[in-house]
Amino acid sequence: MTLSLVLLVAGIGIFYLWSLRIGRRPLPPGPPKDPLIGHLRYMPTAQAPFVFHEWAKIYGDVMHLQVLGKSMIVLDTLQAAVDLLDKKGAIYPDRPPLPLYELLGWTYMLSFMRYGEIFTRHRRVHQSFFSRPRCAEFEPMQTQEARRLVRNLFESPTEKYGAVLSKFTTSILVSVVAGHKIGSDDDPYLELSKMVYQVFSVTGPPGGTPIDFFPPLRYFPSWFPGAYYAGVARAWRPVVRRLYNYPLECVQRQREAGNASPSFLLSQLEEIDSGSSELNYEELKGAAATLFGAELPTRSAVAVFLLAMVLNPECQIRAQKEIDSVVGISRLPTFQDRAELPFVEWNPVAPLGVPHRSTQDDVYRGMYIPKGSLILANVRGMSLDENTYKNPTKFIPERFLPPPLGNGEPYFSCLFGFGRRKCPAVHFVERNLWIAIVSILATCTISNALDEHGSVIVPEASMSDGVDSYPNDLRCVIKPRFKEVKGLLEESILSSKA
Numbered sequence: 001m002t003l004s005l006v007l008l009v010a011g012i013g014i015f016y017l018w019s020l021r022i023g024r025r026p027l028p029p030g031p032p033k034d035p036l037i038g039h040l041r042y043m044p045t046a047q048a049p050f051v052f053h054e055w056a057k058i059y060g061d062v063m064h065l066q067v068l069g070k071s072m073i074v075l076d077t078l079q080a081a082v083d084l085l086d087k088k089g090a091i092y093p094d095r096p097p098l099p100l101y102e103l104l105g106w107t108y109m110l111s112f113m114r115y116g117e118i119f120t121r122h123r124r125v126h127q128s129f130f131s132r133p134r135c136a137e138f139e140p141m142q143t144q145e146a147r148r149l150v151r152n153l154f155e156s157p158t159e160k161y162g163a164v165l166s167k168f169t170t171s172i173l174v175s176v177v178a179g180h181k182i183g184s185d186d187d188p189y190l191e192l193s194k195m196v197y198q199v200f201s202v203t204g205p206p207g208g209t210p211i212d213f214f215p216p217l218r219y220f221p222s223w224f225p226g227a228y229y230a231g232v233a234r235a236w237r238p239v240v241r242r243l244y245n246y247p248l249e250c251v252q253r254q255r256e257a258g259n260a261s262p263s264f265l266l267s268q269l270e271e272i273d274s275g276s277s278e279l280n281y282e283e284l285k286g287a288a289a290t291l292f293g294a295e296l297p298t299r300s301a302v303a304v305f306l307l308a309m310v311l312n313p314e315c316q317i318r319a320q321k322e323i324d325s326v327v328g329i330s331r332l333p334t335f336q337d338r339a340e341l342p343f344v345e346w347n348p349v350a351p352l353g354v355p356h357r358s359t360q361d362d363v364y365r366g367m368y369i370p371k372g373s374l375i376l377a378n379v380r381g382m383s384l385d386e387n388t389y390k391n392p393t394k395f396i397p398e399r400f401l402p403p404p405l406g407n408g409e410p411y412f413s414c415l416f417g418f419g420r421r422k423c424p425a426v427h428f429v430e431r432n433l434w435i436a437i438v439s440i441l442a443t444c445t446i447s448n449a450l451d452e453h454g455s456v457i458v459p460e461a462s463m464s465d466g467v468d469s470y471p472n473d474l475r476c477v478i479k480p481r482f483k484e485v486k487g488l489l490e491e492s493i494l495s496s497k498a
């Protein structure tokens, strides 16, 4: 009798727990799906952040999608992303496996690394290299590169602006990572950076190819249905290998010759020799490749800023008035002016970032999030949240400034990602952007280009779908604001040792 009672109570208990999970904790809502393949047919092939944002208006800010049996959770509000990825960071620190990137040879890349012991070591190395005090040391070099950027913009036609921006971002990264100063346009590092862009362009955003959903396809010839990207990866693998080998070989050679400049690679090589490094040689190559691979978002951010200035000339004038009142026109701005230039603070929006992956089952607002789900933080969707931001599609740089300077809207804190995968270079990146933007505003007038009939070209405010979300149309004219500008730039560039 007693045994039956115990079994009955245990049975009820087990049923209760089971019903809690299956019955009362449903998966987050999502659009209707097909049997077996789930949402495969409905996954957006273009402008995904905007499509997800529209779906979120119907199904809610935490959506569940399923593709070939894999769960995907799309987070469309900052609140949901902060609650899950920040506050429960221990459950969401992983990245999905990326078989195509493995085939390409992107190994030991922090951005794509699975969570674990190797990740923790690499993350420590990156974080300590880009610590706040360390980043302050890069300011003189960043200032000089921003001035070279302006000079190069003056000397280039509109269609070359993209290349000029690449040169700026690559120069800063190469200086920091390998201690090399880029001079001419045929510098091998510029060629490498172009290659990285091409590799990412031909393989698309991480995790989106048939091989990522069905890894055995990587072993098939590229003509086999679904295995096209295996051929692409095999063809581009040597390029990735060159990106891994070239910088380290250069710094090793310079070190032997006794003329290596301070850099990430040099300090890590010294640590390897002294036995205090967290990384071995192959891992170090991957760590450096990680940093070169991060060139694209900075280039896009400056390009988006230029586009915003063409489309919003009143904002350009307001920022320039502020700069003129603090800096004047007889010198160029420096980081020391930053505290007095609140209107120049400006940040880009990265669209979908890199997916996180959950390592345990979780429950959020009563919804069940299965272990192993891919978590996509739709940062673009978050920026369009009308409950938080007034006129979200309008460019209002002062929206985050406290009144009376601005609207006092909540600061958009997620540009650099979430939780344990947040961009480790944030202090470095926001300095790159600030000095580029303030230098351009202080010295340039950015205005509409004219077409062959003399009519004003108004570029469309839309972004590419590619890996770097770059403006589709950046036609504009960049000219010196006043006649002394070129002299000030030349003087600063010639006298600089940075």
Ligand code: HEM
Pocket (backbone or CB within 6 Å): 110, 111, 112, 113, 123, 126, 173, 290, 291, 294, 295, 297, 298, 301, 348, 349, 350, 353, 354, 355, 356, 415, 416, 417, 418, 419, 420, 421, 422, 423, 424, 425, 428, 429
């Ligand atoms: C405007 C420029 C940039 C933006 C908007 C940006 C933003 C981001 C975002 C959103 C992530 C993903 C965070 C997440 O998964 O939650 C990320 C990761 C990362 N970023 Fe940046 N980033 C920029 C530039 C850079 C630069 C220049 C570097 C290096 C010099 C860099 C290094 C990294 C690394 C290593 C990761 C991977 C971190 C990890 O997976 O643990 N980023 N960044």
